[in-house]
Amino acid sequence: xxxxxxxxxxxxxxxxxxxxxxxxxxxxxxxxxxxxxxxxxxxxxxxxxxxxxxxxxxxxxxxxxxxxxxxxxxxxxxxxxxxxxxxxxxxxxxxxxxxxxxxxxxxxxxxxxxxxxxxxxxxxxxxxxxxxxxxxxxxxxxxxxxxxxxxxxxxxxxxxxxxxxxxxxxxxxxxxxxxxxxxxxxxxxxxxxxxxxxxxxxxxxxxxxxxxxxxxxxxxxxxxxxxxxxxxxxxxxxxxxxxxxxxxxxxxxxxxxxxxxxxxxxxxxxxxxxxxxxxxxxxxxxxxxxxxxxxxxxxxxxxxxxxxxxxxxxxxxxxxxxxxxxxxx
Amino acid sequence: xxxxxxxxxxxxxxxxxxxxxxxxxxxxxxxxxxxxxxxxxxxxxxxxxxxxxxxxxxxxxxxxxxxxxxxxxxxxxxxxxxxxxxxxxxxxxxxxxxxxxxxxxxxxxxxxxxxxxxxxxxxxxxxxxxxxxxxxxxxxxxxxxxxxxxxxxxxxxxxxxxxxxxxxxxxxxxxxxxxxxxxxxxxxxxxxxxxxxxxxxxxxxxxxxxxxxxxxxxxxxxxxxxxxxxxxxxxxxxxxxxxxxxxxxxxxxxxxxxxxxxxxxxxxxxxxxxxxxxxxxxxxxxxxxxxxxxxxxxxxxxxxxxxxxxxxxxxxxxxxxxxxxxxxxxxxxxxxxx
Ligand code: SF4
Ligand code: SF4
Ligand code: SF4
Ligand code: SF4
Ligand code: SF4
Numbered sequence: 001x002x003x004x005x006x007x008x009x010x011x012x013x014x015x016x017x018x019x020x021x022x023x024x025x026x027x028x029x030x031x032x033x034x035x036x037x038x039x040x041x042x043x044x045x046x047x048x049x050x051x052x053x054x055x056x057x058x059x060x061x062x063x064x065x066x067x068x069x070x071x072x073x074x075x076x077x078x079x080x081x082x083x084x085x086x087x088x089x090x091x092x093x094x095x096x097x098x099x100x101x102x103x104x105x106x107x108x109x110x111x112x113x114x115x116x117x118x119x120x121x122x123x124x125x126x127x128x129x130x131x132x133x134x135x136x137x138x139x140x141x142x143x144x145x146x147x148x149x150x151x152x153x154x155x156x157x158x159x160x161x162x163x164x165x166x167x168x169x170x171x172x173x174x175x176x177x178x179x180x181x182x183x184x185x186x187x188x189x190x191x192x193x194x195x196x197x198x199x200x201x202x203x204x205x206x207x208x209x210x211x212x213x214x215x216x217x218x219x220x221x222x223x224x225x226x227x228x229x230x231x232x233x234x235x236x237x238x239x240x241x242x243x244x245x246x247x248x249x250x251x252x253x254x255x256x257x258x259x260x261x262x263x264x265x266x267x268x269x270x271x272x273x274x275x276x277x278x279x280x281x282x283x284x285x286x287x288x289x290x291x292x293x294x295x296x297x298x299x300x301x302x303x304x305x306x307x308x309x310x311x312x313x314x315x316x317x318x319x320x321x322x323x324x325x326x327x328x329x
Numbered sequence: 330x331x332x333x334x335x336x337x338x339x340x341x342x343x344x345x346x347x348x349x350x351x352x353x354x355x356x357x358x359x360x361x362x363x364x365x366x367x368x369x370x371x372x373x374x375x376x377x378x379x380x381x382x383x384x385x386x387x388x389x390x391x392x393x394x395x396x397x398x399x400x401x402x403x404x405x406x407x408x409x410x411x412x413x414x415x416x417x418x419x420x421x422x423x424x425x426x427x428x429x430x431x432x433x434x435x436x437x438x439x440x441x442x443x444x445x446x447x448x449x450x451x452x453x454x455x456x457x458x459x460x461x462x463x464x465x466x467x468x469x470x471x472x473x474x475x476x477x478x479x480x481x482x483x484x485x486x487x488x489x490x491x492x493x494x495x496x497x498x499x500x501x502x503x504x505x506x507x508x509x510x511x512x513x514x515x516x517x518x519x520x521x522x523x524x525x526x527x528x529x530x531x532x533x534x535x536x537x538x539x540x541x542x543x544x545x546x547x548x549x550x551x552x553x554x555x556x557x558x559x560x561x562x563x564x565x566x567x568x569x570x571x572x573x574x575x576x577x578x579x580x581x582x583x584x585x586x587x588x589x590x591x592x593x594x595x596x597x598x599x600x601x602x603x604x605x606x607x608x609x610x611x612x613x614x615x616x617x618x619x620x621x622x623x624x625x626x627x628x629x630x631x632x633x634x635x636x637x638x639x640x641x642x643x644x645x646x647x648x649x650x651x652x653x654x655x656x657x658x659x660x661x662x663x664x665x666x667x
Contacts, residue, residue, distance in 0.1 A: 032661070033464055033532065036653035039561040060652065065561065121360070125377055125463040128532055141530040142461065206358060212381065212390065214570045216651045219563035232602060241579060242391045242594035273651035275380065275567050277359040 001111045001134055001151040004175035006054040009080060012106060012174060013052065014045050016078050022104050023075025026065060028058045034130035035116045039065060041073065054080075055132040059113040059156055061269050063088035064222040070098040077103050082110040083178065084162065086169040087265035087301030088222035093169075094304050095263070097225050107167035109175030112151070112159035117277075119154050123147045158268025158281065161185035168302055185266065189285050208249045210276040213242050217270035217280050223260040223300075230255075257283040262291060262308030265301040294318050330517065331493045331509035338491055342367050342419070344507055349415040349453070352386070354379050364418065373420070377463050382573035382645065383421050384428060387448045388436070390570070390595050394444065394580070397589040409590075413447045417503070419455040423478035424468040424643035426456050428573035431641065434634045435576050453499055456480035458524060460487075465644030467533040467657065473641060476524035487520040533642075533657060540664035543632030549624065554662050559619035561652050566597035568646040568655065569622065574639050577603070598622050623659045 013025045029040035030051045039060045042048045062079050066089070069077055081089055086107060093100055119138060120127065129139040136154065138147045163185055165178025192200055218224045218231075230236040231252060243249040266288060270280040291298060295309035295317065333341055345351045346367050354374040355365040362376035364383060398405040429449075436445035456478035459466070468475055477483065481500030485492045493509060494517075495501040528534060541549070569575040579596040582589050596603055598621040601610060612618045630639030640656055647655045 031653050032647070032655075032657055036647070038653050038658070040557070041560055125461055126527075126531070127464045128530075141464070141527065141532075210357070210363075212570045214565050214567040216563065216565040216567045219565040220651050228601075232600075234602070241581075241596065241600075244391045244592065244594075273567075275571060275649040277361060 001056050001114075001132060001136075002054065002109075003111060004054075004109055006052070008174055009054045009106075009108065010048055010052050012172075013042065013048050013078060016104065017043075017045060017048075021076065022078040024069070024073050024077045025052075026062045026069065026077055026079045028053045028060065033127060035119075035127075041069065041077075054108070056112075056114045056136070056151060057116065057132075058082075059272055061085040061088055061220075061222065061267055063092055064220070064225065066098040066103055067092065067225050070102040078106060079103055080106050080108050081167065081170060082108055083164050083167050084110075084158070084265070084267045086167045087164070087299070088267050089169045089301070090304045091263055091265050091301035092222060092225070094301070094306065095225070105170045105172075107170035107173040107175075107177075109165065109173075109178060112155045112162060114151055114154045114159075115156045119149060122149055122154070156268070157271060157279070158266075161187075163266060163299075169304070185285060186289050188279075188282055189289050192282060192286065204250070205246060207278050208253055209246060210278055211243065211249055211253070212276060213240075213252065214275060216273045216275065217278075218256060220269045220273045221256075221260065222265070222267060222269070223263040224256070253280065253283060257287060260284060261287040262298075262310040263300050264288065265299070290320070290324075294320055294323060330512055330514050331504060331507075332490045332512045332516075333493070333509050335486065335489055335491055338373065341491075341507055341509070343369070345417050345419075345503070348506075349417050351417045351419060354420045364420075367419075377459065377461060377466075378422050378425070378643065378645075379420075380645075380649075381571060382428065382643065383418050383425050383454075384432065384573045384575075386416070386418055386452060387429070387445055388432060388576065388578075391592060392444065392594075393590050393592045395591050396585075397591070399588065410444070410447075413451045415451045415453070417453045417455060419457075419484075421454050421456045421478070421480055422459055422643070423456065423473050423475045424466070424641040425573045426454060426478050426480045427468070427471070427473050427641045428643070429454070431574040431630070431634075431637065431639055432576055434637065453482070453503055454480035455482045455484060455500075458483065458485045458520065460520070460524065462524075462527060462531060463644060463648075464532050465647040466531060467536050467642035467644065469528055469531075469534065470536045470538050470642050471638045471640065475528060476521040485517045485520050487516045490516065492517045492520075536657065536660060537664065538627070538638060538660065541627035541631070541638070541660070542636060543628065545628050546624070546632070549628060549663060550620070552663055555616055555620045558654065558659055558662060559616045562599070562615050562619050562654055563651060564599045564601065564615050564618065565651065566595075566599055567649050567651060569597035569599060570595060571645040571649050573643055573645070574626070574641060598625065623656060626656060627660070 016022045025042040028037040035057045123138040126141040131137040135148045161183045163183045164180045264284040351367040352364040354362040362374035362379045396407040436442040459475040481497045495504040577596045578593045580593045626639035
């Protein structure tokens with residue numbers, strides 16, 4: 001389904017490596033099946049030509065890897081960024097988390113990524129082959145028939161409500177530049193807001209009780225780049241390796257949501273990686289929606305150096321409690 | 330061998346749960362299978378396996394171990410365990426049944442972990458053969474037969490019926506109490522042949538573990554490939570927490586305000602504070618932490634347990650790792666049978 005082909009990216013990567021612009025390429029490495037790519041650093045032309053992948057399963061956002069890789073790797077790093085990834089990229093720069101000089105950023109246009117779980121819900125288990133395209137062709141070990149699925153029907157949740165096809169950061173762009181989209185991303189939040197407090201509590205209780213505290217959501221999150229998270233730090237007083245009860249289940253997520261409020265770009269990585277399918281992005285989106293309504297529209301990562309509403313006090317700021325009558329009915 | 334129709338399975342569940350708590354895989358709000366306490370209305374899932382493994386029944390993620398009451402110079406130690414009741418887990422796949430053997434070798438050897446032992450003693454495992462394995466399944470790499478899953482009782486689904494066979498004394502007693510119709514094994518034999526045929530077609534059917542096992546430490550430990558394999562590992566605990574054989578835990582104390590409770594919770598070798606000592610974590614970077622997980626499953630564990638591998642090929646870490654790095658990719662890279 002991606003308009004821009006893999007070959008264009010491969011050619012770009014190889015030429016930038018060969019002309020010495022970069023020494024490393026951060027890209028998607030071919031997996032065992034056709035859908036399980038792994039983020040990887042490539043340094044070698046033959047490796048890129050054989051194993052670099054760009055297709056509808058390249059959801060992984062590389063921005064956060066730059067924090068670690070710019071410190072560790074020798075030489076400049078080429079990073080490929082989808083539109084949503086560029087917001088994370090800018091936000092990390094705003095927070096001075098990596099050295100921009102060490103990175104060569106290539107924006108790649110994106111038509112949306114697909115969700116293997118949704119494909120499996122239609123095609124079943126036992127997948128032997130997947131060919132990407134407008135119609136995704138799926139083969140399984142259970143039948144000779146090739147199952148055709150419209151890629152639009154199996155988009156990742158975050159791509160169904162993609163907020164922007166525009167790249168807000170790059171040195172070079174592959175494919176066409178898009179626009180910020182009038183997305184439906186707050187519809188789900190509105191649904192939650194329409195619930196009674198009891199219903200909403202029950203919703204989150206059910207969702208968060210599934211959490212196994214694997215920390216994948218935090219570890220993938222480009223806004224979570226603390227060197228030592230309070231939840232890991234025995235000296236913080238709130239160290240918490242596993243949730244012992246429903247209070248602790250919620251505490252981790254609520255604290256994390258507050259901590260990334262104003263910095264979360266809504267990239268959707270948290271919900272994408274959660275092994276328990278918890279819609280974590282809804283917590284963050286609720287914050288984004290509220291901040292928009294209290295302090296005016298603000299998109300984290302839209303530009304480098306902007307001040308997030310929660311760290312930008314003005315005397316005109318509203319008191320949230322005057323706007324919303326929160327809490328108990 | 331005994332049988333019941335698939336339609337009457339629910340009434341069999343009712344019978345089992347009259348005497349013991351029964352857990353079956355049922356779909357949750359996202360349509361994912363999770364072990365759920367059976368009650369009228371809880372429906373058996375059609376999914377191949379549960380997201381979390383049945384390990385949790387015997388080795389829960391968090392458990393309080395004991396409490397201390399301090400009065401002056403007196404410390405009173407309180408056993409806070411409740412008496413363990415019998416319980417039955419239905420629908421366990423062959424890989425997960427084998428995983429209990431892996432855990433038993435850790436928790437039931439001297440000094441026996443009485444918490445785990447009590448639950449093993451009171452738990453009855455009803456396994457189910459895998460009619461529709463997934464591409465992520467590679468139990469056969471470790472010699473596990475998805476058509477003969479074992480446990481206390483084995484169930485096969487075939488032509489609209491569930492066929493039951495007991496394998497242990499515990500299982501026999503339970504099965505006898507269910508009043509099922511006895512039958513021959515023709516349908517089950519056919520189902521086993523069908524499963525064997527499907528297993529051959531799975532993408533990982535040819536994966537071999539020959540390059541691993543006891544005695545391979547020096548050969549594998551310093552392999553340069555570990556660096557690239559672990560390069561983008563997040564150090565999250567997903568792979569360890571969904572794994573039916575991961576067995577590491579951390580023991581801590583919690584000040585309740587009125588006393589102290591000692592608890593344990595799962596730990597992960599992928600974490601930066603794993604086995605932390607006075608000088609810090611002996612595994613300085615994610616390369617060593619990542620290596621530990623796979624060396625443990627593929628080399629150290631078999632070395633200490635007569636060749637039994639610490640992975641059962643359930644495929645959960647393949648399905649759930651956020652960066653799709655997993656034991657199969659490690660085996661193919663280091664084992665040279667890609
Ligand atoms: S959210 Fe938008 S830019 Fe990001 S992966 Fe989805 S469609 Fe592409
Ligand atoms: S990724 Fe999901 S299961 Fe893991 S800690 Fe986050 S919310 Fe919990
Ligand atoms: S291998 Fe995957 S699941 Fe395991 S710690 Fe690394 S990123 Fe997390
Ligand atoms: S290492 Fe992976 S495949 Fe092996 S038993 Fe654990 S979760 Fe299953
Ligand atoms: S790994 Fe084997 S036993 Fe486990 S679910 Fe897959 S086919 Fe069944």
